[in-house]
Amino acid sequence: MPSSNASSPFDLGDWLLIGEIVGAFGVQGELKVRPETDFPERFARTATLYVGPDHTPMPVAGARVAPGDHVILRLATITDATSAARLRGKRLYVPAAEATPLPPDRFYLHDLVGLRAERPDGTPLGTITTIFPGPANDAFAIRETVTGHEVLVPAVKSMIVRVDLAAGVVVINPLPGLFDERFESVE
Numbered sequence: 001m002p003s004s005n006a007s008s009p010f011d012l013g014d015w016l017l018i019g020e021i022v023g024a025f026g027v028q029g030e031l032k033v034r035p036e037t038d039f040p041e042r043f044a045r046t047a048t049l050y051v052g053p054d055h056t057p058m059p060v061a062g063a064r065v066a067p068g069d070h071v072i073l074r075l076a077t078i079t080d081a082t083s084a085a086r087l088r089g090k091r092l093y094v095p096a097a098e099a100t101p102l103p104p105d106r107f108y109l110h111d112l113v114g115l116r117a118e119r120p121d122g123t124p125l126g127t128i129t130t131i132f133p134g135p136a137n138d139a140f141a142i143r144e145t146v147t148g149h150e151v152l153v154p155a156v157k158s159m160i161v162r163v164d165l166a167a168g169v170v171v172i173n174p175l176p177g178l179f180d181e182r183f184e185s186v187e
Contacts, residue, residue: 015055016099016110018042019092024084025072031084033071033092039100043071050093051075107165109138116169117142117153120161125172125179126151140170144179151179 019033033043043049043063051058059076066072073092078084099108109131117125117140129150130141138155153159153172161171 014096015050015093016096016108017091018049018094019071019073021051021073021087021090021092022070023088024081027081029074029078029080029084031073031075031078031087032066033073035069035071036091037100040065040069040071042094042100043073046094046098049073049075050095051087052090055093107163111165112140112163112170114168115163115165117172118169120171120173125174128170131155142172153178 018037019035021031022034023032025032043060046060048057048059050056061074061076063071063073112128112131115128117128119125124145126142126144128140129143132139132141140153140155141150142153143150153174159173161173163170
């Protein structure tokens, strides 16, 4: 099981991951970006992006959503293909305060880290420590209340009953045996 020290792109404190540079596009310094957001149009309306783990600020000169679910991005300080190629693999961030507002009953995955997890009957399961993105679905790492072990729970509709951010709880209907029932009821 992963440790609670595992790094998750959804657990970044004051920063939101919104994309990753996958390469240069053309010869004038444009960048091909794989968006890590449900709002790829945000690249065109964001004045500054923060690049890499040091969150280096770079002004945005333009952006457009391209076919194939990519964004073509122009940063004001990158004007040639060589400079653009050096940024390949760098992640792009915005301050968490610039998160796109969501409609009611929607939430950001990073908002779930630290919430209590419990069964539909209110039995505590543990605390969500990390969220791991996956190709088919994400997974929540939950530190069990009784044992302290971490359990990975697939974030699928059949298991996630309800998310209540105001109450600080995620209600989960886990598969039998996912949480070790031997330790859940202490007599």
